[in-house]
Amino acid sequence: MIETNSTCRMLFNGGLTINPDGRILLCCASTQKELAHISDIDNLNEFYNSSLLNEIREIMKSGSLPEDWCFSCIKWRENGERAAIDDWVKREIKWNQDDVEYHIINFLEFAPSNMCNQNCAMCGSVYSSKWIEWDNDALEDGLTFRFKEKHQYVTNFHNEVWSMNDKDLQKIYDVLPNVKRINLKGGEPFADKRNYDLIRYCMKLKNPPIISSTTNFSSIPNEIMDLICDYPKFRMGVSIDGTDKVYEWVRGASYKQTIDNCHTYMKRSGNERLVATATPTIYTLYSLDDYMLEMKSLGFKRMQFMSCTSPKYVSVEAEENIENYNEKYKRFLASYNEVDIINPENLYKRKYDVSIKKSHVRDWIEFMNKKRGFDIRDHVLELSKF
Numbered sequence: 036m037i038e039t040n041s042t043c044r045m046l047f048n049g050g051l052t053i054n055p056d057g058r059i060l061l062c063c064a065s066t067q068k069e070l071a072h073i074s075d076i077d078n079l080n081e082f083y084n085s086s087l088l089n090e091i092r093e094i095m096k097s098g099s100l101p102e103d104w105c106f107s108c109i110k111w112r113e114n115g116e117r118a119a120i121d122d123w124v125k126r127e128i129k130w131n132q133d134d135v136e137y138h139i140i141n142f143l144e145f146a147p148s149n150m151c152n153q154n155c156a157m158c159g160s161v162y163s164s165k166w167i168e169w170d171n172d173a174l175e176d177g178l179t180f181r182f183k184e185k186h187q188y189v190t191n192f193h194n195e196v197w198s199m200n201d202k203d204l205q206k207i208y209d210v211l212p213n214v215k216r217i218n219l220k221g222g223e224p225f226a227d228k229r230n231y232d233l234i235r236y237c238m239k240l241k242n243p244p245i246i247s248s249t250t251n252f253s254s255i256p257n258e259i260m261d262l263i264c265d266y267p268k269f270r271m272g273v274s275i276d277g278t279d280k281v282y283e284w285v286r287g288a289s290y291k292q293t294i295d296n297c298h299t300y301m302k303r304s305g306n307e308r309l310v311a312t313a314t315p316t317i318y319t320l321y322s323l324d325d326y327m328l329e330m331k332s333l334g335f336k337r338m339q340f341m342s343c344t345s346p347k348y349v350s351v352e353a354e355e356n357i358e359n360y361n362e363k364y365k366r367f368l369a370s371y372n373e374v375d376i377i378n379p380e381n382l383y384k385r386k387y388d389v390s391i392k393k394s395h396v397r398d399w400i401e402f403m404n405k406k407r408g409f410d411i412r413d414h415v416l417e418l419s420k421f
């Protein structure tokens with residue numbers, strides 16, 4: 036079969052995304068609707084070949100992306116931005132020329148729970164168990180703009196730890212022998228000990244899959260450090276978006292401890308195997324050049340920049356003069372060498388979003404200041420304008 040502009044590899048030779056609450060999604064960018072719940076299906080490969088998935092394949096084969104499911108990629112393309120279908124999906128999933136009648140899952144992205152040991156400023160209780168109490172506090176403080184019924188996938192309030200039950204987790208184990216790539220997500224992937232068992236299980240497979248995961252690395256038990264260093268195909272990202280107090284305000288963990296853990300991993304596995312993964316927000320926007328210089332001096336050889344557009348009130352797109360920063364970072368990157376940058380455009384292709392209310396940005400800063408015990412505006416003076 037010939038690959039076209041609309042045949043997403045996720046559906047052809049790819050796989051599925053399973054959220055910690057068991058909802059099965061087409062991919063991590065397809066967040067408006069779920070395909071099914073893992074408890075309602077018997078077998079993931081069978082489901083991957085169900086009439087629902089085949090209908091989506093047929094739409095793609097006929098030359099368009101299904102709007103209901105692939106709205107994110109459609110919008111990214113319309114805006115001239117790099118869409119998942121053209122970007123990381125192609126990097127991670129190979130195209131198969133053969134016309135297969137039965138599709139085998141090669142790629143799985145999943146999290147067995149939303150257990151986390153951090154409460155980052157741009158996260159919420161859907162993805163971090165540590166946010167449950169704080170989201171309650173935010174509600175009590177009247178920050179109702181944070182909770183929108185329609186936006187249930189990112190920040191909407193969730194008041195319990197989500198955890199996949201053993202029966203559903205077994206359905207994942209059932210397909211692992213054929214899987215070539217796993218994206219282990221969270222919560223914090225290493226906060227849930229069941230992921231240790233899963234890594235051990237994969238290690239013993241005839242063809243261990245590539246496992247990629249992004250950790251906060253703020254606290255790593257020796258047991259898991261040994262496992263990830265010994266696993267032959269582990270691709271590790273560490274979430275660091277700023278330095279020192281800015282990092283500590285955004286992520287709520289000790290900067291020194293995180294860097295020490297990075298160095299322990301680098302010493303054992305090599306500097307190339309650890310990618311510093313930054314999600315620029317309005318809090319880190321103003322010092323991304325200093326941040327990149329520091330990452331380089333700490334020995335990172337690879338960096339990745341993500342785009343955070345939800346919740347909007349933490350986004351860099353709240354900055355009216357974003358064009359100035361786009362220019363600044365474009366110039367900076369021209370002379371920044373020795374470090375590979377994945378998705379550099381997330382540093383300089385951002386647009387001001389007039390719909391972001393300054394009062395929401397300010398209220399969220401005030402709330403997080405209270406929680407962290409210090410004022411981020413003492414370290415990022417530019418935030419005083421909100």
Ligand code: SF4
Binds near residue numbers: 044046065107108
């Ligand atoms: S949203 Fe994009 S990446 Fe996801 S399945 Fe659709 S086209 Fe593929």
